[in-house]
Amino acid sequence: MKKYLFLFIASLFxxxxxxxxxxxxxxxxxxxxxxxxxxxxxxxLGQLFTMLQANYFAQVYLAVLVGVPAIFVLHYLFLGPKVxxxxxxxxxxxSLLSRIIHQIAAISFIVLIPTGFIMMFGSSFGGGSxxxxxxxxxxxxxxxxxxxxxxxxxxxxxxxxxHWDDIKWLMxxxxxxxxxxxxxxxxKFNAGQKTWYWMATLGGMIMILTGAAMYFLDFNxxxxxxxxxxxxxxxxxxxxxxxxxVGLGVxxxxxxxxxxxxxxxxxxxxxxxxxxxxxxxxxxxxSSWYKKLKKQGKI
Amino acid sequence: MxxxxxxxxxxxxxxxxxxxxxxxxxxxxxxxxxxGVSRRKVVTLNEGIxxxxxxxxxxxxxxxxxPCEQVCPVDCFYIREDGIVLHDKDICIGCGxxxxxxxxxxxxxxxDGAFGTKGAMDKCTMCAGGPQETNSVHERELYGQxxxxxxxxxxxxxMCSTKALIVGDAQxxxxxxxxxxxxxxxxxxxxxxxxxxxxxx
Ligand code: SF4
Ligand code: SF4
Numbered sequence: 001m002k003k004y005l006f007l008f009i010a011s012l013f014x015x016x017x018x019x020x021x022x023x024x025x026x027x028x029x030x031x032x033x034x035x036x037x038x039x040x041x042x043x044x045l046g047q048l049f050t051m052l053q054a055n056y057f058a059q060v061y062l063a064v065l066v067g068v069p070a071i072f073v074l075h076y077l078f079l080g081p082k083v084x085x086x087x088x089x090x091x092x093x094x095s096l097l098s099r100i101i102h103q104i105a106a107i108s109f110i111v112l113i114p115t116g117f118i119m120m121f122g123s124s125f126g127g128g129s130x131x132x133x134x135x136x137x138x139x140x141x142x143x144x145x146x147x148x149x150x151x152x153x154x155x156x157x158x159x160x161x162x163h164w165d166d167i168k169w170l171m172x173x174x175x176x177x178x179x180x181x182x183x184x185x186x187x188k189f190n191a192g193q194k195t196w197y198w199m200a201t202l203g204g205m206i207m208i209l210t211g212a213a214m215y216f217l218d219f220n221x222x223x224x225x226x227x228x229x230x231x232x233x234x235x236x237x238x239x240x241x242x243x244x245x246v247g248l249g250v251x252x253x254x255x256x257x258x259x260x261x262x263x264x265x266x267x268x269x270x271x272x273x274x275x276x277x278x279x280x281x282x283x284x285x286x287s288s289w290y291k292k293l294k295k296q297g298k299i
Numbered sequence: 300m301x302x303x304x305x306x307x308x309x310x311x312x313x314x315x316x317x318x319x320x321x322x323x324x325x326x327x328x329x330x331x332x333x334x335g336v337s338r339r340k341v342v343t344l345n346e347g348i349x350x351x352x353x354x355x356x357x358x359x360x361x362x363x364x365x366p367c368e369q370v371c372p373v374d375c376f377y378i379r380e381d382g383i384v385l386h387d388k389d390i391c392i393g394c395g396x397x398x399x400x401x402x403x404x405x406x407x408x409x410x411d412g413a414f415g416t417k418g419a420m421d422k423c424t425m426c427a428g429g430p431q432e433t434n435s436v437h438e439r440e441l442y443g444q445x446x447x448x449x450x451x452x453x454x455x456x457x458m459c460s461t462k463a464l465i466v467g468d469a470q471x472x473x474x475x476x477x478x479x480x481x482x483x484x485x486x487x488x489x490x491x492x493x494x495x496x497x498x499x500x
């Protein structure tokens with residue numbers, strides 16, 4: 001837990017140090033920036049960033065934006081959604097607290113992801129005030145997400161560790177590649193949900209920190225520079241690179257999450273609103289958890 | 300070399316630069332830059348290393364295949380036929396990517412508004428203004444003077460008392476550079492400091 005507390009405090013430091021008087025990039029430090037560019041033995045982060053940003057990032061994101069939903073359409077047409085009875089008993093799955101936390105995260109993601117895309121394809125939107133507004137919204141919703149990311153991490157942590165079921169689940173891709181209704185090995189959360197949990201929380205924290213670094217730009221936290229051995233400008237380059245790479249994972253899994261909740265499992269989205277899952281849905285999609293609940297006499 | 304004929308380049312002769320910082324001041328005054336922004340800056344490289352220490356004046360070099368232009372997500376850069384790299388501040392979203400791509404730390408971000416967020420990027424225009432109507436109030440407010448349009452030399456080089464800082468057509472600048480090198484008997488050096496990063500080989 002210490003580590004996360006540290007990350008959180010570090011991000012607060014980022015905010016307070018943002019207005020440090022001495023520039024870490026220009027003025028006297030400019031020498032370091034100029035000499036550090038493409039130096040022998042350095043990571044050549046300037047060139048790496050330029051090459052990836054100029055040729056790959058936007059293209060790969062575009063492919064994801066078009067390709068992932070296209071795969072969903074095909075899946076829906078050829079394999080169809082999983083349909084479970086909504087008339088049976090219901091199993092209480094999500095506490096009120098977890099639902100509130102989830103809803104705050106959900107709203108912030110619904111703002112973060114489109115605004116991120118708009119910035120990335122800023123030229124298609126003509127840049128200027130509209131894209132700046134999207135950029136500000138991106139920053140503002142980060143605050144909401146930043147407040148709940150650690151609570152979200154903590155409330156679900158105990159259910160998210162790797163289990164033997166997860167390997168089996170992954171081998172059959174959760175049963176989503178077949179039309180037959182068979183019990184799928186999974187506890188309260190399946191391997192897919194667990195992957196998304198780790199991506200959204202740990203990946204999310206990386207997104208917050210790298211985003212904050214780029215937002216504040218010229219701040220001075222000597223500790224980070226000493227720890228990473230990076231100059232300020234290289235720290236920003238690493239932030240931009242990580243933000244794009246980790247962001248891609250977050251975006252893909254976010255799309256999958258939406259598809260599962262809204263389309264692939266009929267009515268699944270209700271469980272995070274009411275807190276209750278359909279008994280039949282649990283019986284098939286979370287069979288190990290179902291057996292456990294039965295044994296405990298909770299159903 | 301004919302394609303290089305009308306291409307503008309900066310050259311700072313580090314043997315002549317006396318680190319007076321006059322160019323920085325001239326630039327800031329001419330363009331009425333906000334405090335904290337130095338489009339041009341004199342830096343001392345290899346400080347303390349005997350025989351290798353030198354001072355030079357850096358600003359945006361107006362690079363060939365400018366990296367800043369390549370990474371800008373809103374495509375607000377435009378490169379003039381004479382190679383001067385300019386950008387449109389009304390389109391810029393202040394994302395900072397151009398700074399990450401730049402080998403010279405040239406793009407800068409004056410703080411804007413109540414939250415101290417970074418505003419539109421600012422950098423050396425080689426005294427060529429911006430996309431607005433030449434010498435209009437709007438252009439002057441956003442980018443400073445447009446001396447190139449008046450047929451004048453950029454103010455930094457114009458005021459340089461030792462004529463270390465030179466700007467002009469690439470061919471002419473290269474000739475001056477070669478003549479200076481030859482007169483010092485330094486033998487052949489391929490290019491001035493920073494040229495390979497800015498203009499390739
Ligand atoms: S020096 Fe920097 S800002 Fe100027 S053209 Fe080159 S990359 Fe762009
Ligand atoms: S700060 Fe402005 S000019 Fe620089 S890359 Fe971003 S939008 Fe383009």
